[in-house]
Amino acid sequence: MLKKILGTAGTRILNAIFTLVILWLMTNYVGSKGLGTIGLIVLDITLLQLVFDLLAGNPLVYFSSRASFYQLLIPAYGWIILIMAIAVLLMWPFRLFTPEIYSVVVPPGYEKHIAALAIINGIMQTHYNLLIGKSKIKEYNILFTLQIAITLILFTILALQNGSPMDYITGLYAGWTLSALGGFYVLVSGSKKGSVKGWREVSTKVFRFGRLSFLANILHLGNKRFSFYIIKAFSGLSMLGIYNAGAQLSEGVRIIGQSISLVQYSAISGSRDSEYARRLTVQLMKVSVTLTTLAMLVLILIPSEVYGLVFSSKFIHVKEVVVLLTPGVIALSANTIFSHYFSGRGHPEVNLHSNVAGFVVTLLFALLLIPVYHIKGAAATASLSYFTSMLYQYFVFQKQTGTRFSDWMIKKEDVRDFRILVKELFKEKKG
Secondary structure, three states, X not given: OHHXXXXXXXXXHHHHHHHHHHHHHHHHHHHHHHHHHHHHHHHHHHHHHHHHHHHHOOHHHHHOOOOOHHHHHHHHHHHHHHHHHHHHHHHHHHHHHOHHHHHHHOOXXXXXXXXXXXXXXXXXXXXXXXXXXXXXXXXXXXXXHHHHHHHHHHHHHHHOOOOOHHHXXXXXXXXXXXXXXXXXXXXXXXXXXXXXXXXXXXXXXXXXXXXXXXXXXXXXXXXXXXXXXXXXXXXXXXXXXXHHHHHXXXXXXXXXXXXXXXXXXXXXXXXXXXXXXXXXXXXXHHHHHHHHHHHHHHHHHOOHHHHHHHHOHHHOOHHHHHHHHHHHHHHHHHHHHHHHHHHHOOOHHHHHHHHHHHHHHHHHHHHHHHHHHOHHHHHHHHHHHHHHHHHHHHHHHHHHHOOOHHHHOOOHHHHHHHHHHHHHHHHHHHO
């Protein structure tokens, strides 16, 4: 497991560097307005992906060891196409009857690209989830790196010539398409011949499991990105671009928790041992929160002038966003571990309830703080929301497992065990 975590962490760190380069290109060549537009496009695609996730998302990880490959894959493809067709049909009356709201949610002129990219991303994410469910973490890491590397290369070439949001969109087309094809090849070549027979029963189970995850995820996204629309409405695209830069930079630190929780989810979902799941969650939580806190401290110590120098003078206020998001990002590192524990144990309703609590906080404080404090208000709102969600999960976990508060403290035994694991890992490599 440590090798999988380290391999995934290494991949995520490399991808974080790629993402940082992309962010630098956006701030210096696309500008704050362009970055704001890109933020809305990605958010719209993510919203569609949440609906796809009912049959093509995280539930596939849970059911990969409980159903055949083809019983999961074929219905997932059909669901993506069906939902996208419905979304396209709804888009026209939305634009016709509520043009002002439509322009806030969907950047004018990018509708077709949002639809096309959503389908490609949905297929790619389907393949990713099946790979994780089958514990093909190495293959997943390779494809994930390939995806962002291709996006970066093409975006760099185009941005240096033009400098528009369309350059990044073109990069996404290339990166997501090739990664989706690669995922399909790995899955089909590594799967035995199977039948689609019984897919309706399996799809019903996936849907029942997925509907709770869907509601939890859409509320989680609301906690993270509802502020985007409020900032756009009250402060404009330029301020949204600055906030988006700070959010991307801060949330980039989440690679630590995401790397750990991805392997945790794969291990827990395939296990029936409740005590193993509890101990694993507590141990990985300590690592995730500690490393995330140290990483955020590094970002806080960087002077504002450096942010302005790297990302251009328009983004000198990025540090203010980073500082106010820090408590929230640390809370998110714990939230991610808890969420994968409850999903892996077949209790996605806990994540749903935690995100409901967080979303109530988001709605309340976003409308109170953003019109007055703008991006500072958005960052403070996000931190309050993330902390609320995490706190709910903590109390449920404590009640269900009997874990004491002292169990969360880092002890000498934890440091010793981690050292032993690392030493054994390097011994294996040398051997």
